[in-house]
Amino acid sequence: MLDLPKFFQRLNHIVERIMPSIDDRYIKKFPSSANAFKTAVEFFPSGITHQNRHAEPFPVYFNSGSGGVKFDLDDNTIIDFVMGNGSLLQGHAHPKIVEAISSQVARGTHLGGSTLFEIEWAKSVKNLVPWLEQVRFTNSGTESTYLALRCIRAFNGKSKILKFEEHFHGWHEYALPSQGNAGPAFVPQAIMDMVVVVKPDLGEVEKALKEHPDIGVVMLEPTGAHYACFPLQPKTFLKGLRDLTSQHNVVLMFDETITGFRISKGGAQIRYNVQPDISVFGKIVAGGMPGAAIAGRSDILEMMSFKGDPDWDNNRRIGQGGTFNGNPPTAIAGIVGLNMIANEPVNQVADAMAARLRTGLNSAFESTNIPGFAYGIASIVNPFFGKYPSKSTDLESPDLSYEEVRKNMTGVRKGYLTKAMLTHDVHVMGGQVFMVSSAHTEEQIDQTIEAFELSLRDLKSEGIL
Ligand SMILES: Cc1ncc(COP(=O)(O)O)c(C=O)c1O
Structure with a gap:
């Protein structure tokens, strides 16, 4: 008789061996950044000029931005939600x-x-x-x-x-x-x-x-x-x-x-x-x-x-x-x-794009069956890897305790969400926030939602979620 659990375990091992990991894909996608980092470590402590850019095995290096996207040294087009650490409400190079x-x-x-x-x-x-x-x-x-x-x-x-x-x-x-x-x-x-x-x-x-x-x-x-x-x-x-x-x-x-x-x-x-x-x-x-x-x-x-x-x-x-x-x-x-x-309707446009993103990320949590939700105020969108608190009444400011946040939003989860999303052409700030701008388009938001769903699956298959 076929032992189903054993069969799936074996299948999983085979798939793991065939499928490259998040780290493998990241290293393969950003070779010029890996090279730049080799030089950077000679000059800067940890090779960086802001502690939040610390990333293993190296951070991605960018050279220009326009509207809702930016471009890295390998000419990848990355939909950007770091947006100048939140300073670019109108997008890059308005x-x-x-x-x-x-x-x-x-x-x-x-x-x-x-x-x-x-x-x-x-x-x-x-x-x-x-x-x-x-x-x-x-x-x-x-x-x-x-x-x-x-x-x-x-x-x-x-x-x-x-x-x-x-x-x-x-x-x-x-x-x-x-x-x-x-x-x-x-x-x-x-x-x-x-x-x-x-x-x-x-x-x-x-x-x-x-x-x-x-x-x-x-x-x-x-x-x-x-x-x-x-x-x-x-x-x-x-x-x-x-x-x-x-x-x-x-x-x-x-x-x-x-x-x-x-x-x-x-x-x-x-x-x-x-x-x-x-x-x-x-x-x-x-x-x-x-x-x-x-x-x-x-x-x-x-x-x-x-x-x-x-x-x-x-x-x-x-x-x-x-x-x-x-x-x-x-x-x-x-x-x-x-x-x-x-x-001009800068805030209204950014807020509308953020609302679209929030709805899409929540659908991604549902379709992947991974516990979590996206919340946030105006053009800030926060993903959360945990259950929606029963006491909460809205998706702006859910009633999350410090303990719940620390338990669910670990450094490993945030780090791997950032890396997985980058392999799917999206940059999330610190793996914990999307700073949406008025330059983001509906198409970019929808691509981001797809990237998020793929990333959730990546994290799940590597046992991170
Ligand atoms: C709430 C808040 N206060 C102060 C600062 C420090 O600002 P700066 O990085 O421009 O020194 C930041 C930076 O992100 C911030 O988010």
């Missing part, structure tokens, strides 16, 4: 932004003084979030969260910061405790003691504010850590946080580096109608160029102002340097990008 930057590059990239461009850029930011009183520009989200914390400390004289578990605010030392990437190694204990970390739970926040009257600021990613990979319930949580921080006379800071101008034309604060005291913007604020901003209450930003009092100006004022702050090409990219968001 003609309006390219033209604007190019026209200024020939007229000077740094004029060593103030320009009208920075004023126009600030107006474009305020146009989208009218309650912002003042703005200062920096070069990155990291610089902005650091500068904001310094201003807030000068404003209320309180030394401690409340941050949430896993929430990411860049790589300066106050942002390092529990940020989900490299740990706070070698950070002086005095700095570690200044950061109080809690779960995003209003009860926990209230308790911490009562226990530590020297907390001066509560900061957060307003849709949850890592672009909502650890989702929270923004509708209720943000309002509750606003009330609690006001009652305790503590500054509320939204880090909108990712959410700014993506999850609505005015970011999380406009979408949920909650006014923070200070906001940080990055990525999209500079139209895909390196630039960022802090903005909000003028009495807090005034900590950087000159007052004509030598003691204040020299000893107490918060100094902000930054060679490239508000440089003309960046400011121009910011103006054009933000004005497009204000006047």
Whole structure:
């Protein structure tokens, strides 16, 4: 008699021997990247210039992008959902932004003084979030969260910061405790003691504010850590946080580096109608160029102002340097990008493409019979390899605990999803998020859904899912 389980086991072994693995296909598809990496390791630690580009056995090297796709060294056309780490809401090399930057590059990239461009850029930011009183520009989200914390400390004289578990605010030392990437190694204990970390739970926040009257600021990613990979319930949580921080006379800071101008034309604060005291913007604020901003209450930003009092100006004022702050090409990219968001259906198109992708990924989970679902807000799409939580009522912010996220979204699963998808011509950011742009087409979204289904099957057949 035929022993069916044994038969299928044998068949499986044969298929495994014939079918190349995800790693084999990846190595075969990107030979020029493998070569480039051999040189890169001679120059850079781990061969990379951003920790998130770390990939085994090597990362893929790209040389250009256009709209919803980018091209690697082997001339593969890859549908891109990294989109400049979330900075390219209008896709790669949007003609309006390219033209604007190019026209200024020939007229000077740094004029060593103030320009009208920075004023126009600030107006474009305020146009989208009218309650912002003042703005200062920096070069990155990291610089902005650091500068904001310094201003807030000068404003209320309180030394401690409340941050949430896993929430990411860049790589300066106050942002390092529990940020989900490299740990706070070698950070002086005095700095570690200044950061109080809690779960995003209003009860926990209230308790911490009562226990530590020297907390001066509560900061957060307003849709949850890592672009909502650890989702929270923004509708209720943000309002509750606003009330609690006001009652305790503590500054509320939204880090909108990712959410700014993506999850609505005015970011999380406009979408949920909650006014923070200070906001940080990055990525999209500079139209895909390196630039960022802090903005909000003028009495807090005034900590950087000159007052004509030598003691204040020299000893107490918060100094902000930054060679490239508000440089003309960046400011121009910011103006054009933000004005497009204000006047054209950029968010609507990106959101519609994301909705199509979410529906398609959910069908792929169903047709492969692999437990999982896709969720997300606006043009952010998060895949999740686990059961849909019974308590949840919508696919925007499912009620997932930190434990469920950590158990199901392991590094191995995310790493192999990224690699499998790349072998099927799609780049997913960190194997955990699709940053959809207004340049993605329906055809590209449908190809992505097919690639996702194939990748799910790949991961299953290798025992990763
Ligand atoms: C929420 C958040 N804050 C801050 C940062 C740091 O920004 P940057 O990489 O520009 O320093 C990031 C970067 O991804 C981010 O997602």
